[in-house]
Amino acid sequence: xASLKEVRNRITSVNSTQQITKAMKMVSAAKLRRATDxxxxxxxxxxxxxxxxxxxxxxxxxxxxxxxxEAREVKNVLIVSITSDRGLCGAFNANIGKATIALIQEKxxxxxxxxxVTILTLGKKGAEYLGRRGYKIDGTHTEIxxxxxxxxxxxxxxxxxxxxxxxxxxxxxxVFNEFKNVATQIIRxxxxxPLAEKDSDASTASSVDYIFEPNEAExxxxxxxxxxxxxxxxxxxxxxxxxxxxxxxxxxxxTDNAGELLKALKLEYNRSRQAAITKEILEIVxxxxxxxx
Amino acid sequence: MFVEIITPDRxxxxxxxxxxTLPGVDGSFQVLNSHAAxxxxxxxxxxxxxxxxFQIEGGVVEVLNNRVLIxxxxxxx
Numbered sequence: 001x002a003s004l005k006e007v008r009n010r011i012t013s014v015n016s017t018q019q020i021t022k023a024m025k026m027v028s029a030a031k032l033r034r035a036t037d038x039x040x041x042x043x044x045x046x047x048x049x050x051x052x053x054x055x056x057x058x059x060x061x062x063x064x065x066x067x068x069x070e071a072r073e074v075k076n077v078l079i080v081s082i083t084s085d086r087g088l089c090g091a092f093n094a095n096i097g098k099a100t101i102a103l104i105q106e107k108x109x110x111x112x113x114x115x116x117v118t119i120l121t122l123g124k125k126g127a128e129y130l131g132r133r134g135y136k137i138d139g140t141h142t143e144i145x146x147x148x149x150x151x152x153x154x155x156x157x158x159x160x161x162x163x164x165x166x167x168x169x170x171x172x173x174x175v176f177n178e179f180k181n182v183a184t185q186i187i188r189x190x191x192x193x194p195l196a197e198k199d200s201d202a203s204t205a206s207s208v209d210y211i212f213e214p215n216e217a218e219x220x221x222x223x224x225x226x227x228x229x230x231x232x233x234x235x236x237x238x239x240x241x242x243x244x245x246x247x248x249x250x251x252x253x254x255t256d257n258a259g260e261l262l263k264a265l266k267l268e269y270n271r272s273r274q275a276a277i278t279k280e281i282l283e284i285v286x287x288x289x290x291x292x293x
Numbered sequence: 294m295f296v297e298i299i300t301p302d303r304x305x306x307x308x309x310x311x312x313x314t315l316p317g318v319d320g321s322f323q324v325l326n327s328h329a330a331x332x333x334x335x336x337x338x339x340x341x342x343x344x345x346x347f348q349i350e351g352g353v354v355e356v357l358n359n360r361v362l363i364x365x366x367x368x369x370x
Contacts, residue, residue, distance in 0.1 A: 038302070045301045048364055052355060056332060150301040151350075151367045208357060213333035214319055222334045223353065226366070233301055 004276065007269040014265060018258035024088070025251035032182065032244035038148065039179070039237050046230055053223050055208075060216035067165045068224050069195045077108045077117045078138075078169040080160070080192065080232070082176035082239040083126030085142050089247035092177065092185065097129035099187045100175050104135070118169070122156070122236065148240055150233055157229030164193045176235040177242035183249050185242040190235070192228060294326050294359040296342045298349075298368060305368045310342035313361050315354055324356055331356040335363070 121127040172193040177185040316338025350367035
């Protein structure tokens with residue numbers, strides 16, 4: 001049996017670990033709230049933008065031959081893989097890494113053999129995971145999650161859009177964690193570019209006679225890149241909220257486990273303490289006996 | 294008329310104004326009360342609603358039924 005001192009030391013160390021995990025859980029809970037707020041804040045913009053696109057495209061055919069809707073033969077693939085910068089959040093990052101690899105193997109195996117699959121990782125953990133496994137990583141953005149706002153994401157979006165427009169890539173896919181609730185994240189793979197043709201039915205077309213300035217075609221050409229950037233931003237927000245949710249659950253479990261461990265250790269501590277006392281009493285009694293004889 | 298400025302991050306401004314000056318791609322223009330329905334793209338520049346001014350990073354504006362809605366990509370107050 002471990003000595004009293006050893007057990008006492010272990011109890012102290014488990015105790016401080018528990019304090020840390022408890023604190024991390026609280027921090028994640030606070031950050032999660034902010035992250036979900038950001039999703040809510042983004043919604044009116046997203047809704048209005050979609051509305052505008054359908055209004056304008058119902059009045060014009062111009063959107064049909066936009067450079068971002070053009071479906072080309074798939075030669076070069078860009079996969080945007082969204083992970084977090086920090087660990088200690090359960091299987092959050094590993095899942096994205098696995099999903100990215102699965103996507104490459106299932107859908108783009110031929111392109112991968114030819115070395116034409118490139119990965120853009122947003123978040124340090126994904127870059128580490130995929131880099132270790134020898135995938136071609138072109139550009140890693142870290143530290144975007146410490147201050148996640150549209151201004152930072154916009155430049156990334158523009159990079160991707162330009163690369164697609166200049167035919168550097170023929171298809172762009174995004175892999176990210178979608179936030180369902182604190183305990184559940186759903187892995188999603190979405191095609192960012194080329195944009196899927198959306199049927200803007202006559203039913204959604206408004207009867208209002210708008211003045212379009214400068215003209216319909218130019219407006220739609222402005223709006224479409226915006227909606228692409230916004231959907232990238234949305235993925236990042238979702239992933240950010242998921243990260244904090246995942247960390248919260250992971251830390252909650254860690255706190256529980258530390259509690260269990262403490263219980264077991266205390267039992268052991270008390271047992272060895274009692275054993276020591278019993279031993280001492282036996283020694284005293286034995287000594288007294290010896291004197292009497 | 295009612296003016297709203299929203300970005301993907303937050304709602305920057307909402308309130309009544311009698312005149313809105315917008316940085317259109319072909320030059321700055323103003324919208325007054327009861328303006329006809331309009332959709333226009335905006336360049337980077339200064340936007341003002343009565344006395345309030347904002348620097349926007351480009352966006353779009355929709356004017357409909359005395360409601361001016363500005364979707365901006367970024368705003369510095």
